[in-house]
Amino acid sequence: MKRGIAGTAAVLLMAAGSMALAPPAGAGCHYGGQFISKCDGPIQPDGTWERCVGVTRWVPSGFSSHLVPVKHCALMGPGQHNSDLAFADPPTHIGG
Template sequence: MKRCVVGALATLLMTAGLITSAPPAAAGCVYGGNNLGKCDGPVQPDGTWQRCVAVAQWVPRGASSYLVPVKHCQVIGPGRPVTDLAFADPPTHIAD
């Protein structure tokens, strides 16, 4: 019985250590503002990256209308003009 308790405690402590040492889930993302969130993909060899912006879209359904998140993505970076202001801020890669 004692071995089971000690083993369970050791497993719990190891799991807690792995969880606390994991990188944050929001790395490369910002949430809030005028959008639901923005996330940047990895920087490519040419210096560009893909930025995805989630915005809320109104779906009318009579008395049960609701908002649905919609994802829009665009490749941005050096030499790539931003065509939509939702993608412009911040002007650099989010994880940097």
């Protein structure tokens, strides 16, 4: 019984995490590889845009553990200096 509840909770958590990491409409995205997702928002009038990277975080939980999706965002574009490779590659806007 406990395993069924834990399994159901894990499935619901992953579904909620996927929705939380969903890109904004019209965003350009790359999926897979080192990250769950890497998505760019629309380019603003000043030439900047927001880039969000989805990664997983390991969470210990009693005698078990699970992965939880986590979203990190940063500003990209002219005048922005992101040395973190999670954000800097590619240095140009993803998509159209």
